[in-house]
Amino acid sequence: MGSTDPVDTNPDSYAVVFENDRVRVLEYRDVPGHRSVPHEHPDSVMVTLSSFRRRLSAGDRQVDVELPGGAVRWLGAQGHSGENTGDTETHCLFVELKEPAPVPREGAPPLGPSDAAARV
Template structure:
């Protein structure tokens, strides 16, 4: 479970919206425009679907990775805390399916979405 102070819906309500939730998952819709940034926030293990292509810089405060994904991509996003910056020329529109089950210990430390 994400602490409220790190919940992206709380840290960035202008970008994240809860579109479905039950006792096992929470589904977030994310939208931004070129140049927009998010505050540091945390995601549990999630599946991300890119509705539109985007280019973003994801940072955990110590390192940053650039992520360039086409529309229709589906990626695993391991639990992580980060902030983001739309460094592309198009708006971002993504859907996150956040898992509420406890995450296994393996796989920690990866930043950004994974194939």
């Protein structure tokens, strides 16, 4: 099975802009109509640098996300693909945590970003 790292699966959209032993920061850019291929994110903080509208899909689940520029959201570890369903470019940063994730709770994790604080 190949890599599920977004930098490998979607090199036209994701770029590493900073990395050390504790975090990795990815910059993401796309244009209206762009579709990403499936990839995975560890627990991350997402910072939107532009307003955008997207549809995220994982298996039979889908969620539509619309966020303003300047939003900061928690993104729990997840795998998904995405589509820019809006009429603006998407530009955001992901601050990926490298520390081990806490023990998962029962049930499917949320798909997409959340404004809820991370629970430990």
